[in-house]
Amino acid sequence: MSxxxxxxxxxxxxxxPREPASVADRIAASAAATAGRMTTGAFHDWFAGRGKAGRFxxxxxxxxxxxxxxxxxxxxxxxxxSGRFFSVEGLHVTADDxxxxxxxxxxxxxxxxxxxxxxxxxxxxxxxxLMQAKMEPGNRNLLQLxxxxxxxxxxxxxxxxxxDVKYIQYFTGPERGRVLADVLQSEHGSWFFHKSNRNMIVExxxxxxxxxxxxxxxxxxxxxxxxxxxxxxxxxxxxLACLPAYRPEPPAGDGFAHALARSRDxxxxxxxxxxxxxxxxxxxxxxxxxxxxxxxxxxxPGWTRDEARIGKDDGRWFDVVAVExxxxxxxxxSWTQPLIEPSSRGIAAFLTRSFGGVLHVLANAKVEGGxxxxxxxxxxxxxxxxxxxGIPVRPPFLDLVLSAAPDRIRYDAVHSEEGxxxxxxxxxxxxxxxxxxxAPMLPPAGYQWVTVGQLSELVKHGHYVNVQARTLLACLNAxxxxxxxxxxxSLGTRSHD
Amino acid sequence: MSxxxxxxxxxxxxxxPREPASVADRIAASAAATAGRMTTGAFHDWFAGRGKAGRFxxxxxxxxxxxxxxxxxxxxxxxxxSGRFFSVEGLHVTADDxxxxxxxxxxxxxxxxxxxxxxxxxxxxxxxxLMQAKMEPGNRNLLQLxxxxxxxxxxxxxxxxxxDVKYIQYFTGPERGRVLADVLQSEHGSWFFHKSNRNMIVExxxxxxxxxxxxxxxxxxxxxxxxxxxxxxxxxxxxLACLPAYRPEPPAGDGFAHALARSRDxxxxxxxxxxxxxxxxxxxxxxxxxxxxxxxxxxxPGWTRDEARIGKDDGRWFDVVAVExxxxxxxxxSWTQPLIEPSSRGIAAFLTRSFGGVLHVLANAKVEGGxxxxxxxxxxxxxxxxxxxGIPVRPPFLDLVLSAAPDRIRYDAVHSEEGxxxxxxxxxxxxxxxxxxxAPMLPPAGYQWVTVGQLSELVKHGHYVNVQARTLLACLNAxxxxxxxxxxxSLGTRSHD
Numbered sequence: 001m002s003x004x005x006x007x008x009x010x011x012x013x014x015x016x017p018r019e020p021a022s023v024a025d026r027i028a029a030s031a032a033a034t035a036g037r038m039t040t041g042a043f044h045d046w047f048a049g050r051g052k053a054g055r056f057x058x059x060x061x062x063x064x065x066x067x068x069x070x071x072x073x074x075x076x077x078x079x080x081x082s083g084r085f086f087s088v089e090g091l092h093v094t095a096d097d098x099x100x101x102x103x104x105x106x107x108x109x110x111x112x113x114x115x116x117x118x119x120x121x122x123x124x125x126x127x128x129x130l131m132q133a134k135m136e137p138g139n140r141n142l143l144q145l146x147x148x149x150x151x152x153x154x155x156x157x158x159x160x161x162x163x164d165v166k167y168i169q170y171f172t173g174p175e176r177g178r179v180l181a182d183v184l185q186s187e188h189g190s191w192f193f194h195k196s197n198r199n200m201i202v203e204x205x206x207x208x209x210x211x212x213x214x215x216x217x218x219x220x221x222x223x224x225x226x227x228x229x230x231x232x233x234x235x236x237x238x239x240l241a242c243l244p245a246y247r248p249e250p251p252a253g254d255g256f257a258h259a260l261a262r263s264r265d266x267x268x269x270x271x272x273x274x275x276x277x278x279x280x281x282x283x284x285x286x287x288x289x290x291x292x293x294x295x296x297x298x299x300x301p302g303w304t305r306d307e308a309r310i311g312k313d314d315g316r317w318f319d320v321v322a323v324e325x326x327x328x329x330x331x332x333x334s335w336t337q338p339l340i341e342p343s344s345r346g347i348a349a350f351l352t353r354s355f356g357g358v359l360h361v362l363a364n365a366k367v368e369g370g371x372x373x374x375x376x377x378x379x380x381x382x383x384x385x386x387x388x389x390g391i392p393v394r395p396p397f398l399d400l401v402l403s404a405a406p407d408r409i410r411y412d413a414v415h416s417e418e419g420x421x422x423x424x425x426x427x428x429x430x431x432x433x434x435x436x437x438x439a440p441m442l443p444p445a446g447y448q449w450v451t452v453g454q455l456s457e458l459v460k461h462g463h464y465v466n467v468q469a470r471t472l473l474a475c476l477n478a479x480x481x482x483x484x485x486x487x488x489x490s491l492g493t494r495s496h497d
Numbered sequence: 498m499s500x501x502x503x504x505x506x507x508x509x510x511x512x513x514p515r516e517p518a519s520v521a522d523r524i525a526a527s528a529a530a531t532a533g534r535m536t537t538g539a540f541h542d543w544f545a546g547r548g549k550a551g552r553f554x555x556x557x558x559x560x561x562x563x564x565x566x567x568x569x570x571x572x573x574x575x576x577x578x579s580g581r582f583f584s585v586e587g588l589h590v591t592a593d594d595x596x597x598x599x600x601x602x603x604x605x606x607x608x609x610x611x612x613x614x615x616x617x618x619x620x621x622x623x624x625x626x627l628m629q630a631k632m633e634p635g636n637r638n639l640l641q642l643x644x645x646x647x648x649x650x651x652x653x654x655x656x657x658x659x660x661d662v663k664y665i666q667y668f669t670g671p672e673r674g675r676v677l678a679d680v681l682q683s684e685h686g687s688w689f690f691h692k693s694n695r696n697m698i699v700e701x702x703x704x705x706x707x708x709x710x711x712x713x714x715x716x717x718x719x720x721x722x723x724x725x726x727x728x729x730x731x732x733x734x735x736x737l738a739c740l741p742a743y744r745p746e747p748p749a750g751d752g753f754a755h756a757l758a759r760s761r762d763x764x765x766x767x768x769x770x771x772x773x774x775x776x777x778x779x780x781x782x783x784x785x786x787x788x789x790x791x792x793x794x795x796x797x798p799g800w801t802r803d804e805a806r807i808g809k810d811d812g813r814w815f816d817v818v819a820v821e822x823x824x825x826x827x828x829x830x831s832w833t834q835p836l837i838e839p840s841s842r843g844i845a846a847f848l849t850r851s852f853g854g855v856l857h858v859l860a861n862a863k864v865e866g867g868x869x870x871x872x873x874x875x876x877x878x879x880x881x882x883x884x885x886x887g888i889p890v891r892p893p894f895l896d897l898v899l900s901a902a903p904d905r906i907r908y909d910a911v912h913s914e915e916g917x918x919x920x921x922x923x924x925x926x927x928x929x930x931x932x933x934x935x936a937p938m939l940p941p942a943g944y945q946w947v948t949v950g951q952l953s954e955l956v957k958h959g960h961y962v963n964v965q966a967r968t969l970l971a972c973l974n975a976x977x978x979x980x981x982x983x984x985x986x987s988l989g990t991r992s993h994d
Contacts, residue, residue, distance in 0.1 A: 014852075014853055015765070015766035015767055015768055015853035015855050016766055016767070016768075016770060017766050017770070018763065018766060018767050018770055018771045018950075018951070019770065019771055019772075020770060111786065111788065112786065113782075113783040113786075153786075172780075179772055179773060179776040180772065181772065182772070182775060182776035182779045182780070183775065183779055184779055184782060184783065198779060198783050200776075244772075266515065268512070269512035269513055269514050269515060270512055270513070270515050271512055271513075273513060273514070273516065273517060274515045274516055275516075275676055275677065275678065275679070275741075276676060278679060278680065278957065278958075279676040279679035279697075282679045282680055282681055282695055283669075283679070285610075285681060286610040286695050289609065289610075289650075291608065355511075355512055356511055356512035358512050372869060372870060373869060453515075454515070460775065461775075461958050463960075
């Protein structure tokens with residue numbers, strides 16, 4: 001019986017507190033647990049084993065070898081014969097303000113709402129998260145750690161006639177567990193038109209059968225794994241970002257870890273009150289008159305299609321390509337599909353400052369053509385440096401991030417974006433300490449200082465925090481005082497190209 | 498200097514509480530004040546005087562007499578020569594679920610974000626609200642009480658070369674006051690495509706010059722005026738609905754007024770936790786695959802244009818008409834414009850139940866073709882009964898509302914919708930007590946019980962609560978224990994046709 005049904009069949013005189021107090025404490029306890037049903041070492045062995053068990057290959061193919069996919073004669077749109085899954089169409093964006101006033105681009109249209117869900121359950125009094133070792137064609141290393149459920153509507157309504165989606169019954173329908181988070185969040189607005197997915201975290205009490213591709217991990221273990229490159233996939237990161245805010249005990253002493261812990265405490269205060277932050281966001285959303293109109297893919301100027309890719313004539317931004325996938329542990333065993341392949345690796349970085357002993361990150365109200373509503377909060381820097389090679393006007397703060405001294409870099413890992421739609425789409429995620437000369441307390445127009453707790457409050461609702469900033473929020477939450485208080489060297493910092 | 502600038506020029510060590518505690522208490526004190534700078538009797542005299550002072554006439558004209566407006570040859574869309582203001586276009590909506598799966602209709606496209614703002618200021622320690630006596634062509638009685646500022650972007654950027662918008666400097670720019678609320682809210686999704694306006698409440702300390710069309714009222718006075726028909730306009734109601742929740746002292750005894758006071762108290766609990774409520778909303782938004790595509794107005798089937806109106810062939814829903822306006826107290830003194838004229842008066846009603854001594858209203862997750870995102874929370878009943886005459890399938894709860902016994906009706910007033918776009922668009926707003934046999938605790942799919950406090954929390958963000966439900970929220974807040982505790986007879990209840 002679902003939690004809502006349970007509530008509603010209680011005696012009519014019983015109402016409950018609107019915010020149950022115990023959830024945050026139980027999440028904090030799981031974050032403090034560095035081992036659970038298996039040690040992290042055993043996890044790595046298990047994960048490597050799953051990689052060997054899965055037969056999976058990805059091969060680039062020309063568009064002519066796509067099965068079920070074709071270019072519509074009238075529009076040039078790349079569509080599936082079923083009319084489902086997704087299509088690649090054109091987009092024309094105009095804005096009356098901001099650095100980019102007009103552009104054209106291909107874009108993925110996938111109006112269905114999918115479910116990204118993590119199942120949680122207590123073992124020995126500690127919350128564990130059910131994670132999946134999942135191959136996806138766009139991942140450079142193929143196998144990554146994904147949520148319990150990662151299903152498009154086509155998936156779980158079985159348009160492609162594959163097997164059932166495992167564990168889906170805990171997220172929808174009468175067997176659904178207790179909801180800890182359930183919110184529609186946007187995905188990459190530069191590559192998707194109006195895409196959102198349902199991010200869910202659901203708790204159950206009863207026995208849960210454990211499939212061989214799945215494992216139970218504590219939040220402390222997940223936080224440790226978030227310091228590895230290309231291990232925790234995008235879908236896991238965005239769902240973890242939706243965890244209710246929990247308040248770790250601030251570590252002794254002062255400094256970065258202390259300010260970070262206070263930044264997650266709703267009682268610690270902030271530079272802006274919540275209502276001033278919402279007001280600033282509203283003014284940013286009202287400031288732009290952005291019009292994004294879908295157009296036929298064939299009519300996107302400056303982009304050319306050859307037999308194997310649709311690309312921008314100057315080689316920047318991204319290509320649309322096609323692949324054939326052979327798989328042994330997915331719903332169906334062979335398929336072809338288009339993917340978006342970025343031309344280079346991106347940067348997604350939050351600059352941070354401590355004000356009054358509370359860490360703040362510098363968020364950017366960013367226009368992306370595919371957003372449902374104009375702007376969302378993005379990292380301070382979200383850009384692929386190669387796209388700006390030879391261009392005199394640089395994105396604000398990009399050069400500061402690229403030249404940051406190692407002892408200022410508090411988090412540094414490369415993560416993959418959605419491997420089901422993007423090929424080798426990687427971003428280097430960074431959290432970097434800045435000072436007043438680099439990132440002033442009165443920031444430039446379009447930027448604002450927010451605490452981690454304020455970001456956590458905003459992600460309870462959709463269309464505030466974009467997917468790259470949600471990854472960074474998950475990473476900031478992963479930098480727990482227990483694991484990261486020892487200093488920069490323990491924070492996952494290491495050199496990247 | 499704006500509040501944000503003031504915050505940011507304080508010493509860097511100073512952070513502030515994210516939620517200042519005093520605001521709710523000051524709003525509660527203003528709600529308890531039944532007289533302020535003027536008595537309510539003096540207000541009525543002043544308001545009648547403003548009606549006599551204003552020269553204002555509205556005349557229906559054929560479309561051919563519109564100046565600056567014309568039907569585009571290719572599309573039949575009704576547009577302004579400047580490309581600004583708004584246009585009337587066509588809409589084609591399909592949904593894969595719900596009572597209505599496909600329809601066509603004309604719709605207003607007005608992508609600009611306007612500002613609806615109320616300025617507040619303390620006099621003798623009591624917050625007063627600066628309200629405007631404003632003529633609008635679509636109001637049956639022409640003059641209504643509007644917010645301090647009610648300005649489209651065209652208005653305040655002076656596309657029509659009229660006078661400046663009075664008091665706009667307190668809402669935007671460097672002189673802006675302290676923000677109490679600032680949120681983008683949707684407007685009528687049946688008549689507007691993706692329309693939202695910025696709802697703002699801003700407080701200032703300094704002297705504010707008082708223009709002859711403006712007056713200062715306490716919240717207690719505004720709440721009393723909300724019990725009158727066609728007096729407080731839609732723009733005022735939606736802004737008042739965005740006031741931060743305040744907690745009146747529950748009156749002695751039990752019953753409706755007591756349950757209503759507890760419903761506004763965040764500590765009183767609710768049938769659903771906040772996270773379960775958000776989850777239910779997310780599931781409703783995910784349940785529908787709604788596609789709303791703009792089409793040329795000339796291609797809307799079942800609607801016919803003659804020289805003076807565009808109407809549905811069966812006479813239901815609404816017409817598009819044209820008027821000429823002569824005015825002496827607006828930005829320009831004469832203009833012509835299209836308006837939408839509904840075919841009959843609507844009903845907007847919340848059914849209420851008390852669970853555990855806490856009042857709950859029955860919200861409906863409703864699809865409207867013009868919503869930016871699928872569904873928003875609407876009143877239990879939102880329908881024009883005449884549209885369903887002779888149709889066997891009736892909207893749920895409509896007949897219950899129409900046949901409610903007088904002693905169950907706790908609020909009842911007729912209010913006008915936006916008089917700048919709609920002609921004689923009136924809704925009868927009702928709050929009605931129901932019992933388990935009429936409105937069960939386990940409601941039908943698409944409906945859910947929420948407290949007034951939960952609605953107030955949701956309206957901090959856009960696209961949750963539709964404009965009719967926001968009017969009812971303002972009305973529920975207007976039913977304060979001090980004025981309404983005496984019983985049904987003092988609750989503004991009276992008979993309507």
